[in-house]
Amino acid sequence: MARPRKRRRVCCLPISNSFGPLNPLLKKEGHIIMSVDEYEAIRLIDLEGFTQEECALQMNVARSTVQGIYVEARKKLAEVLVNGKSLTIEGGEYRLCDGQNKSCGRGCQRQGRGPRFN
Numbered sequence: 001m002a003r004p005r006k007r008r009r010v011c012c013l014p015i016s017n018s019f020g021p022l023n024p025l026l027k028k029e030g031h032i033i034m035s036v037d038e039y040e041a042i043r044l045i046d047l048e049g050f051t052q053e054e055c056a057l058q059m060n061v062a063r064s065t066v067q068g069i070y071v072e073a074r075k076k077l078a079e080v081l082v083n084g085k086s087l088t089i090e091g092g093e094y095r096l097c098d099g100q101n102k103s104c105g106r107g108c109q110r111q112g113r114g115p116r117f118n
Contacts, residue, residue: 008037008069009060010094020086030085035092038073041066 013036037059044050044058052070056063080087 006061006065007093007095008040008065009058009097010036010040011058011097013096014039014089017089018086019080019088021084030079030083032076032080032085032087033091034073034076034087034089035094036089037092037094038069038076039089040094041070042073042077045070 040059041055044055045052050058052066053063055070056066059066061069076087079085
């Protein structure tokens with residue numbers, strides 16, 4: 001029997017969850033779905049400057065799990081940018097933090113501010 005997937009801790013949902021080419025004439029067939037936990041790995045590593053190990057602690061998963069999430073997220077971003085596909089961020093195995101947990105760390109966008117999104 002397979003082990004159940006551990007829900008990854010995510011500090012906030014994206015402000016915008018749909019992206020794509022501005023010129024509808026250039027829009028190619030295909031649509032990419034990125035999970036919320038993949039978005040969080042990109043945010044923490046590429047925007048916040050976390051190492052994969054720090055990201056793993058923040059998301060409450062193993063470093064090897066973060067590595068897999070991150071690699072898949074980067075492939076999806078490359079597909080969107082290179083091939084002009086649209087991107088939607090939704091779904092995945094995650095749970096939102098409440099911003100009150102001190103173990104959430106420096107990458108948390110909710111700490112001390114209360115809920116950011118409804």
